[in-house]
Amino acid sequence: xxxxxxxxxxxxxxxxxxxxxxxxxxxxxxxxxxxxxxxxxxxxxxxxxxxxxxxxxxxxxxxxxxxxxxxxxxxxxxxxxxxxxxxxxxxxxxxxxxxxxxxxxxxxxxxxxxxxxxxxxxxxxxxxxxxxxxxxxxxxxxxxxxxxxxxxxxxxxxxxxxxxxxxxxxxxxxxxxxxxxxxxxxxxxxxxxxxxxxxxxxxxxxxxxxxxxxxxxxxxxxxxxxxxxxxxxxxxxxxxxx
Amino acid sequence: xxxxxxxxxxxxxxxxxxxxxxxxxxxxxxxxxxxxxxxxxxxxxxxxxxxxxxxxxxxxxxxxxxxxxxxxxxxxxxxxxxxxxxxxxxxxxxxxxxxxxxxxxxxxxxxxxxxxxxxxxxxxxxxxxxxxxxxxxxxxxxxxxxxxxxxxxxxxxxxxxxxxxxxxxxxxxxxxxxxxxxxxxxxxxxxxxxxxxxxxxxxxxxxxxxxxxxxxxxxxxxxxxxxxxxxxxxxxxxxxxx
DNA sequence: TCAGTTAGAGTCATCCTGACCCTTACTAAA
DNA sequence: TTTAGTAAGGGTCAGGATGACTCTAACTGA
Numbered sequence: 001x002x003x004x005x006x007x008x009x010x011x012x013x014x015x016x017x018x019x020x021x022x023x024x025x026x027x028x029x030x031x032x033x034x035x036x037x038x039x040x041x042x043x044x045x046x047x048x049x050x051x052x053x054x055x056x057x058x059x060x061x062x063x064x065x066x067x068x069x070x071x072x073x074x075x076x077x078x079x080x081x082x083x084x085x086x087x088x089x090x091x092x093x094x095x096x097x098x099x100x101x102x103x104x105x106x107x108x109x110x111x112x113x114x115x116x117x118x119x120x121x122x123x124x125x126x127x128x129x130x131x132x133x134x135x136x137x138x139x140x141x142x143x144x145x146x147x148x149x150x151x152x153x154x155x156x157x158x159x160x161x162x163x164x165x166x167x168x169x170x171x172x173x174x175x176x177x178x179x180x181x182x183x184x185x186x187x188x189x190x191x192x193x194x195x196x197x198x199x200x201x202x203x204x205x206x207x208x209x210x211x212x213x214x215x216x217x218x219x220x221x222x223x224x225x226x227x228x229x230x231x232x233x234x235x236x237x238x239x240x241x242x
Numbered sequence: 243x244x245x246x247x248x249x250x251x252x253x254x255x256x257x258x259x260x261x262x263x264x265x266x267x268x269x270x271x272x273x274x275x276x277x278x279x280x281x282x283x284x285x286x287x288x289x290x291x292x293x294x295x296x297x298x299x300x301x302x303x304x305x306x307x308x309x310x311x312x313x314x315x316x317x318x319x320x321x322x323x324x325x326x327x328x329x330x331x332x333x334x335x336x337x338x339x340x341x342x343x344x345x346x347x348x349x350x351x352x353x354x355x356x357x358x359x360x361x362x363x364x365x366x367x368x369x370x371x372x373x374x375x376x377x378x379x380x381x382x383x384x385x386x387x388x389x390x391x392x393x394x395x396x397x398x399x400x401x402x403x404x405x406x407x408x409x410x411x412x413x414x415x416x417x418x419x420x421x422x423x424x425x426x427x428x429x430x431x432x433x434x435x436x437x438x439x440x441x442x443x444x445x446x447x448x449x450x451x452x453x454x455x456x457x458x459x460x461x462x463x464x465x466x467x468x469x470x471x472x473x474x475x476x477x478x479x480x481x482x483x484x
Numbered sequence: 485t486c487a488g489t490t491a492g493a494g495t496c497a498t499c500c501t502g503a504c505c506c507t508t509a510c511t512a513a514a
Numbered sequence: 515t516t517t518a519g520t521a522a523g524g525g526t527c528a529g530g531a532t533g534a535c536t537c538t539a540a541c542t543g544a
Contacts, residue, residue, distance in 0.1 A: 016303060017257055018346060061258060063344065067335040091333045091348045093309040102305065104260060106333045106346070173521080191502060193523065198500095214521040215509040415490080433533060435492065440531090456490040457540040 016093065016102035020070040021058030021141075023089065023109040023148040024079065025131065026116070027165050027181050036181040038131035038152075040145070041079050041120060049099050050138030054129070056145070058105065071108035080121040083110035085164035089148055097140045109148045111164040156182050160201055163222040171209055171217040172196055200224070258335070258344035262312040263300030263383075265331065265351040265390040266321065267373065268358070269407050269423050278423040280373035280394075282387070283321050283362060291341050292380030296371070298387070300347065313350035322363045325352035327406035331390055339382045351390045353406040398424050402443055405464040413451055413459040414438055442466070 023040060030037045042054040057078035061070045068086060075081055086108055093104035112120075122128065129135070134145055155161045162178045163170075176192045196202055201224025208216040265282060272279045284296040299320035303312045310328060317323055328350055335346035354362075364370065371377070376387055397403045404420045405412075418434045438444055443466025450458040 014305070015257070016260060016305070018260060061335070061346070063258070064337050066337060067333060067346070088333060091309060091330060093303070093348070095306050095308060104303070104309070104348075106335070106348075172523090188502070188504090189521085190504085190523075190525085195501090212521085213511050214519085215511090215523085217522055414492090430533070430535090431490085432492075432494085432535085437532085454490080455542055456488085457492085457542090459491055 014101060016104045018061055019058050019103050019105045020061055020067060020074055021056045021105050021107045021144070022071050022075050022086075023056060023107065023145060024075060024081065024083065024112060025109065025148070025152060026112045026120075026128075027114050027178060028128070030130070036114075036177045038149075038181055039128045040131050040134070041122075041126055041128050042134065042137070043078055044125040044127075045138055046125065053136065053138040054127070054134070055138035056107070056141050061106075067106055068108065071110070075110055078121075078126060081110075081112050081116060083112045083116075085111035085161065089144075089151060092140060092144060094140070105144075107144055107148075109151065111152075111161065113165060113167060115167070153183055160222070160224050163224075166222075169205055169207065169219040169221050171219060173217060175220075196220075258346050260303050261300050261345050261347045262303055262309060262316055263298045263347050263349045263386070264313050264317050264328075265298060265349065265387060266317060266323065266325065266354060267351065267390070267394060268354045268362075268370075269356050269420065270360075270370070272372070278356075278419045280391075280423055281370045282373050282376070283364075283368055283370050284376065284379070285320055286367040286369075287380050288367065295378065295380040296369075296376070297380035298349070298383050303348075309348055310350065313352070317352055320363075320368060323352075323354050323358055325354045325358075327353040327403065331386070331393060334382060334386060336382070349386055349390075351393065353394075353403065355407060355409060357409070395425055402464070402466050405466075408464075411447055411449065411461040411463050413461060415459060417462075 026039050026041075027036045028039045029035065041057065043057050045051050045053055045055050057074055059070075059074045059077070061067065062073075065073065067088065071088075072083070072086055075083060075086075087110075089107040089109045091104060091106045093102075095102055097103070097105075120126075120128070131145065131149055134142065136142065137145070152161070156179065162175055162182075165178045166174060172193050173189070175196060176187055176189060179192070180186055201222060203221045203223045205219045205221055207219045209219055210216050268281050268283075269278045270281045271277065283299065285299050287293050287295055287297050299316055301312070301316045301319070303309065304315075307315065309330065313330075314325070314328055317325060317328075329352075331349040331351045333346060333348045335344075337344055339345070339347075362368075362370070373387065373391055376384070378384065379387070394403070398421065404417055404424075407420045408416060414435050415431070417438060418429055418431060421434070422428055443464060445463045445465045447461045447463055449461045451461055452458050
């Protein structure tokens with residue numbers, strides 16, 4: 001590698017560059033237990049620094065695209081996925097998070113449906129990892145994944161993010177599985193059902209899921225606001241002036 | 243060629259410039275009613291674009307400082323304030339949010355105590371506005387202020403942000419005033435007291451606030467975690483490893 | 485000394501939650 | 515055809531939290 005600057009002070013005159021990265025979450029059955037668990041795709045770095053370590057997918061911001069568009073494109077290019085949910089996570093910009101030229105990363109996080117995730121590209125340099133077993137990543141990406149997990153769990157308890165993992169109709173047990181996978185703990189099926197049904201954002205259909213081994217469960221449909229609207233840009237949560 | 247981007251890198255682009263801005267909230271008595279209300283300082287733009295309009299304080303990121311340090315410095319330089327609470331709000335980077343050269347702004351929000359706020363610099367080009375009456379601001383700063391207000395209200399209901407507005411000891415009525423000012427509605431004093439006391443994060447002292455016109459209230463002390471720790475960088479909410 | 489006001493404790497009905505139980509409806513095996 | 519097993523989905527019950535409200539204590543200023 002050729003040094004770009006003769007010394008430190010020269011290097012420090014250079015403005016920090018800007019990059020967009022994404023943390024992509026999907027639910028997949030654990031190969032051992034068969035339970036749904038959280039997975040995310042990582043890409044192998046093919047150059048220095050941190051060559052051969054795994055890292056979050058990312059890339060530069062193009063002149064005419066918004067931050068969110070850049071994240072969506074980036075995600076599509078590395079994993080061939082079109083996520084249902086895409087939201088800004090945090091901007092990471094410590095002066096020492098990357099050696100040599102300083103990089104400020106604006107990180108997005110995405111949720112994809114299991115069937116989509118199955119179609120994701122996967123090769124020598126793109127692989128899926130269990131979210132709690134990613135190993136040592138390049139840069140500060142371990143921190144970023146931890147933070148994304150924390151945000152995901154927080155958001156789940158709050159609102160309607162769970163449906164971003166699911167299709168247009170789903171059984172209540174499927175919603176419960178999403179919660180159990182993300183929060184990492186079992187939940188009482190009866191109480192969970194009661195809570196969901198008391199929520200306004202869900203609506204029973206007249207259809208039942210056939211083909212299971214037991215009593216066929218009713219299918220439901222999500223009718224609330226687009227889950228992304230919970231964050232920016234959003235409707236003012238209460239009219240502050242009339 | 244040395245790597246310019248932390249992630250999968252592509253060809254180099256014309257980089258958008260990066261700026262740090264801050265939304266600074268303080269509580270001040272309303273000049274008309276005397277009730278505590280939310281205020282924030284704005285600076286007048288002295289050059290194009292949006293010349294003579296009010297805007298959020300902001301400035302560039304220096305090479306060796308972290309994003310948070312840049313926000314703190316920026317805040318100190320424009321208002322002479324050292325806030326008790328400073329947290330990242332959002333990164334705004336739409337391609338059309340600023341005419342001509344594209345600017346990506348990483349926005350922080352700060353909470354300062356009323357006595358501090360009274361010391362803030364104030365001149366022809368720096369003035370305080372009621373948060374719900376800022377008028378038309380430069381760039382997309384109206385959106386940013388709206389979003390910061392929404393986040394503030396959300397965080398308040400959740401946790402321990404209120405104490406960032408207060409000194410080291412305070413009466414329960416003062417905490418209630420903070421809530422009423424931020425949420426914009428009156429709260430039952432008795433129920434509010436009960437809720438706060440059931441919270442673990444607060445501790446009675448042996449002192450009473452003298453000099454009032456009525457029965458002297460007991461002073462309390464906040465003993466919970468630093469309110470900033472609720473967000474990133476934070477303790478892992480549950481130990482995922484070990 | 486008294487009127488006014490806030491501090492702070494307590495009451496009560498209601499709602500939400502977690503733990504638990506029971507019936508219904510289906511499949512697969514006997 | 516019968517029976518065992520399991521998930522769906524309905525329900526009960528006790529305990530905790532919440533909102534509306536009342537009552538007494540303690541101080542100041544007139």
